[in-house]
Amino acid sequence: MIDILEHINAIQRQVSKTGEEVRVTLRRTYQAEVEDVWDALTDPDRIRRWFMPITGELKVGGSFQLEGNAGGEILECEPPDRFKVSFGGPASLVEIRLSPGAGDDTTELQMDHSVPADFGGPSGALYVGPGWDGALLGVALYVEGKLKETDDPQQMANSPEVIEFNKASIREWVKVLRDSGLVTPEELRAAAEASANQFAPGTPVDDYL
Template sequence: MIDILEHINAIHRQVSVTGEEVRVVLRRSYQAEVEEVWDALTDPERMRRWFMPISGELKVGGSFQLEGNAGGEILECEPPERFKVTFGGPTSLVEIKLTAGPDDTTELQMDHSVPAEYAGGAGGALFVGPGWDGGLLGLALYLEGQIAEEDDPREMANAPEAVEFTKESVRAWIKTVRESGLATEEELRAAAEPAIAQFAPGSSFDDFS
């Protein structure tokens, strides 16, 4: 059993619009040293345990492909503190930063920026935010030793607890976008409805309001 609300509240979410860019930021602390978190994020054998299989030439200038998901190019890498990649397209940029915290903890910050035209405004955070929340949850469970060798993260994503976590994640992102003041209620609904269909099928926008 996982404490769904504890994991939801462990993530700090932010969305901003600057010029022609929409930027989504997630932050979460882990009870592990920076080198351990970095290794879990970048070692293909460990990544498949909590995220999904990855292939490619995993170095600066190389490319990667997540099995059944997006791929991209590795633009920058500074072990064990930072890497930057394209994700699903050349103008979709993801950057991960790790910093040491107190008592052998690590703070992870993820920045995902896309052109505003592509994102459709601040509401575009709903297209990626819940998915990234799920990734940060998987990393937490893995670092805490709650994922067994035989567990398949893709199957785990369909477990009742994971489904409920994703619904609460959608709720949290709707709240984040609404509180940002960067989208009208109509724009928020327009972005939320397809995101709900993807991440929380069977629910409606009114269920989250």
């Protein structure tokens, strides 16, 4: 069983707009050493255990493709501290930073996803944020030994538990966006509806506002 509230509260979320860039930031602590988290994020055999199959030349200058999902280019890599990739297009950039946590054998992860402001503005956080929340949940379950070898993360993504997690995630991102002051009520409602259709189909938008 997934402790939905625990995993929702484990993630710190932020959306910001600077000049012509919109940035979504997520932070989470893992009960695992930096080297182990790094390996889970960069080894294809381990990535498929918590996310989805990945192919490509996984080194700087190479490209990657997630099965049935986005691909991109590997722009920067400094093991085991940080890497930066394009994701779904050259102007959509994802950077991961890892550092030792405050406790023994813990890791602090920071993820930044930045896009040009004209890609949809700050309300775009509701298009990507819940998906990244789910990815960070998968990492946690994997590195903390809570996934069985037979578990299929793509099947789990459609399970009732994960759908409930997604609903809670959408509510959190709605709060973040509302508190940011960067979107109008109309923009927030439209983004929440699109997010619900993607991550929790069949739920009315008023459940999140």
